Amino acid sequence: MGFLRNLGEVFTILKHIFRQIFKRPFTSLYPFEDRPYPERTRGRHIHVRQNCTACAQCVRACPVLAIRIDKADKMYEKDAALYFDYTRCIFCGLCVDACRFDALYHTPIVDMAEGEREDLIYGPEKITTLDREPLEWRGRRFR
Amino acid sequence: MTGGAVLQFEWFVDWLRGLPQWVFNIIEVIRGIIYGIYDWLWVVINLLWTLVIDNIFFLFKAVIFPGLIFVVMGLIFFVWFTRKLWGRIQMRRGPMHMGKYGGVQLFADAIKLISKEIIIPDKAHRWAYRFLPSLLLVVVLVPFAFIPWDTVWFIADLSVSLVLVFAFLAAVPVIALLAGWISGSKYSLIGGFRAANNQFAAEIPMIMSSVGPAMLAGSLSIMGIALAQSSVWFIFLLPINFATFLTASIISVGVFPFDAPVADSEIIFGWRTEFSGVYFTLTYFAEFAEQMLYSALMVTFFFGGFYGVPWLPGAVNFIIKFLIMLFVFVTVSSSFHRLRQDQIVRYCWKYLLPLSMLNVIIAMLAIVYVPGLALLLVGG
Structure with a gap:
């Protein structure tokens, strides 16, 4: 009887494998597709310059001196330009906590690899927007 | 009678007279060897060609359709098919970057393996x-x-x-x-x-x-x-x-x-x-x-x-x-x-x-x- 039971298990396994073949693969095309991250992931920041008051509380809160503020660079009435140095940033979130004017947020984007160290210093034109060049793979454009 | 020097000279003249014939004989021998090889090759090639033409269908079968080329092409397809299927069974995608659906992956692998050092x-x-x-x-x-x-x-x-x-x-x-x-x-x-x-x-x-x-x-x-x-x-x-x-x-x-x-x-x-x-x-x-x-x-x-x-x-x-x-x-x-x-x-x-x-x-x-x-x- 043990033989027959083993045979039945063999066929159960084969049935499972056969179903598995026709399922969608679990792997995502990672560098091209976005990976789904939780909403509250502390990834790279976004700076909303309309709300910013140039109070520099984020600069004071930063424990690793990753943020530099340029108060002369004004786009609106009383805002300032922020420079984020992601070679230093530890994504602790203290700057976002320190901001009382809803001007600084984390985003769930964590893939920030660059070829040069200088490219990891996000100036005002990079930190205020989430847009980037879409990646292309086999004629499909992602993001 | 003349001296020994004249005798030596006459012998040398005779030798000079026979020189073209000697060169001609050598060239004849070489020509004979080359023509012999040529004739032999011609016979062999004729024989082989006759064999090929007589068995052209068998040769086609042995080399192209159910033969070597078909089997090797099937082998290339089967390696791709197996890897893709393994990928699906393990919920992966399998080879996908080289060529359409990873079809050229095997050639990339073969080039890599063949160019490796043999230790x-x-x-x-x-x-x-x-x-x-x-x-x-x-x-x-x-x-x-x-x-x-x-x-x-x-x-x-x-x-x-x-x-x-x-x-x-x-x-x-x-x-x-x-x-x-x-x-x-x-x-x-x-x-x-x-x-x-x-x-x-x-x-x-x-x-x-x-x-x-x-x-x-x-x-x-x-x-x-x-x-x-x-x-x-x-x-x-x-x-x-x-x-x-x-x-x-x-x-x-x-x-x-x-x-x-x-x-x-x-x-x-x-x-x-x-x-x-x-x-x-x-x-x-x-x-x-x-x-x-x-x-x-x-x-x-x-x-x-x-x-x-x-x-x-x-x-x-x-x-x-x-x-x-x-x-x-x-x-x-x-x-x-x-x-x-x-x-x-x-x-x-x-x-x-x-x-x-x-x-x-x-x-x-x-x-x-x-x-x-x-x-x-x-x-x-």
Whole structure:
């Protein structure tokens, strides 16, 4: 009887494998597709310059001196330009906590690899927007 | 009389007079040799060309369609197919970056493997190390000559081709054992002995399972077995034999549930550990070619060979069934965990061998006692 039971298990396994073949693969095309991250992931920041008051509380809160503020660079009435140095940033979130004017947020984007160290210093034109060049793979454009 | 100096001078004049004739003779001899070679070559080339023209259909079959180029193309496809299927079974995507759906991945891999350095260990036997992988691939590719792709499209058909194919396939683990022995490494030696152990376990059940079709067809020729299934496929009479043949062939190839010879996590890569570069490529392809060969044999023995959809050519029928068999082979061989060597032997001798004989006996009794079955087999 043990033989027959083993045979039945063999066929159960084969049935499972056969179903598995026709399922969608679990792997995502990672560098091209976005990976789904939780909403509250502390990834790279976004700076909303309309709300910013140039109070520099984020600069004071930063424990690793990753943020530099340029108060002369004004786009609106009383805002300032922020420079984020992601070679230093530890994504602790203290700057976002320190901001009382809803001007600084984390985003769930964590893939920030660059070829040069200088490219990891996000100036005002990079930190205020989430847009980037879409990646292309086999004629499909992602993001 | 004149002095000795004049005599010497006259002799020199004579010698000078004969000089052109001497040069001419030498040129004649060289011309004769060249013309002789030329004439001989011309005769040989004429003879060869006559042979080629007389056997042009056979040469076409041997080289292009069911022969070498077709089999190698099928091998390339099968490696891609297997890797894609493994990917799907493990919920991966498989090769996808080189070419459309990863179709050119194999060529990239082959270029990488062939361009690698060939490292021969100090303790290895050098000529055997260089010779055995090619021999393995040849031994695996030769039995494809006996596969009947159609009533016309086959290369050779002997009255004992079934026995001959098994003779060739029995040489594969011998080569594996030799490769393990000559590599001069403990792991490859253990792997070689495990390959021999696999063959020891699987060969008798496999041959017993192929006795069923041979007996029902009344022929030891693979073509004869395929021709005998014009009215009923043998899978309906010998289903257990098909299962035992499939299992025994998986054991004999040494792929997944029975991959003790090349168990990557125990002995590094079994008897292939020390092979590098192009030699590893050859052994790797030989394994896939063996799987293809067993799938083709199963189609021929149990699934009616080239019989099937009547309005399709026989070769197309065969190839469709062949692809389905490849799918079944890869699916079955990637579903289970690895067995120990003694488990393989016990499994084969305790269950596989009696089962394969049981089905043969049942088929014999059915032919004798079920009225009309023998007539159906004959094709009435």
